[in-house]
Amino acid sequence: MSESVNSVYDWQQIEIFARQILGKKAFRDICIFWQDKPDQQPNQGTKQPMRLYIINNGACPGTSPSSGSAVKCVKLCKRAVLPDYPKNTITGTKKSRINHRYCLILLVEYENGEFKVITLPRQLSALGSHYSDSVMAFCEMINPDDKTPIPQRRNTADFCEKLTLATEGNNFSAFDYMMTFPIDTFEPGIDSVDLENPSLQSTILLSDLRYESDVVEPYLAPTGDGSFIWTTAVDFILYENITIKLGVDQDIVVQGLSEL
């Protein structure tokens, strides 16, 4: 035997610190920005693109308003995720919940060649509500009467999704997407003892963000007090992959030789 090969008698006890992945779940092509299809049973909604009514360039509210310049196309500039999000919660009913808060920054091109950047939901308001200069678009997920968000929901047997708006004072600060699913869908299955482990940790990966935007039609939107403003209806939808892993820290002792 050559000298470079060490005998097992030279081996020593080495302690290694590692993170053991207990379970993993990957959700592909998850729609995180949608609105429920009307005429559906409550909580059984089918997802369809969110209809945004973007105010035309140069349009002003009035009883017989000027149409302004319609929207030609809408592009996603940035999706800004709020600090500390997305986050994971293990619920008392042995479910895992992912909370995801984000803002959308859209680049809007108008027929007259003008461009504008709009931030949603900060510049979003309810269809039919009072118009203010900061509003750039309307949608149907805000109640025009009390300005509260109307949650969009999709529930199947053991998988729940909800999209609503997070508020900050009187403003909408972010879209709040929530997904709840049973712990036993993790692969491999996670033992209940491991779930109680105080050092249990999670990591969430958001990847492959995609969107669809379609300019639909001009729309004369009500702005309250009998006045209207010309907008362009645009359908917008977002998809992405969400992967979550649960793990614990482990001290592992092995027999071997360190290269150092």
Added chain:
Amino acid sequence: MKDFSCSDINTGWRPVTREDGLNTPIGEPLLPDDLGDKDQGQYGMLMVDTHIREILRMLGEIQREINSMKQLMIDMKNPGTAPKKKKKLKPHKNRLARKLTI
């Protein structure tokens, strides 16, 4: 469908938040899922019931462990003592026991 070129977002490893009524973070709802108003009371009861049942089960296990430890200590002190024979049941009690097991 338009691909949007942005980097993936990885939160990194973070301690898991637990929502068990004992460790609910401030500002977070106590209830885990989308329960209606009517279900909330029932859910609270269910949670308490589940916890009590689990605590009782664990107490039972601890009691059994203590008993077996006590027995072990007694056996170690008196190594010669064999376990006591079971008292023979009287004939009518024996018949009753047999009936109950059927």
